[in-house]
């Protein structure tokens with residue numbers, strides 16, 4: 346007779362080890378816009394990445410190494426020249442440049458994205474309230490996007506990526522322009538989400554936040570290399586930053 350509890354344990358172990366997002370052999374080359382002028386740029390030459398439930402992964406690399414390009418490909422906003430991607434669950438993306446509509450208010454922005462995600466008006470209001478509270482933008486809900494400061498616009502850009510409680514969050518330097526309090530609030534939020542099983546990949550340039558990551562992947566020569574020196578455990582991360 347099969348041991349049902351063992352089977353269940355094995356199944357749950359397997360699902361715990363299954364990546365929520367995996368990409369293999371990603372290649373990308375940008376072609377020069379004009380024939381015979383300018384140069385083609387080869388950016389990705391076979392990048393592999395697997396992201397697992399509940400981990401916070403840092404993606405690092407020199408300027409121009411291809412981090413944003415890779416993230417756009419992972420989320421599906423850009424087509425790779427070759428390679429495969431599998432996603433198991435919903436994805437939230439916070440791009441480096443804010444992708445918001447200038448003439449909408451912050452509240453209207455949430456309505457628009459909520460509708461696009463297929464959320465009820467009630468859920469959008471609730472989630473908007475939670476995010477506005479945690480990232481401190483509730484007093485700007487009736488402001489137009491083009492009347493916000495850069496940092497507040499970035500808060501909305503990030504909050505929109507979190508609105509539908511995605512399984513995987515892909516964040517491209519999500520805290521550009523944040524003040525220190527908001528930067529810390531962002532990390533508290535990210536750690537709470539990861540504790541609930543959300544997978545988070547963050548493009549980062551800050552050496553000071555290395556210890557906040559479970560793993561760090563460096564993009565070099567078009568491929569991702571896992572940094573071998575393990576960051577300190579997240580639980581021991583310095584609560585006030587460095």
Ligand SMILES: Nc1ncnc2c1ncn2[C@@H]1O[C@H](COP(=O)(O)OP(=O)(O)OP(=O)(O)O)[C@@H](O)[C@H]1O
Pocket residue numbers: 375376386388406407408409410411412413414415
């Ligand atoms: N749409 C495009 N057309 C042509 N070349 C591009 C395009 N987007 C990016 N590139 C080039 O591809 C390379 C990688 O750019 P990408 O923005 O992905 O790098 P990055 O690692 O995110 O850089 P940074 O750290 O400066 O944000 C760069 O050489 C860039 O000039």
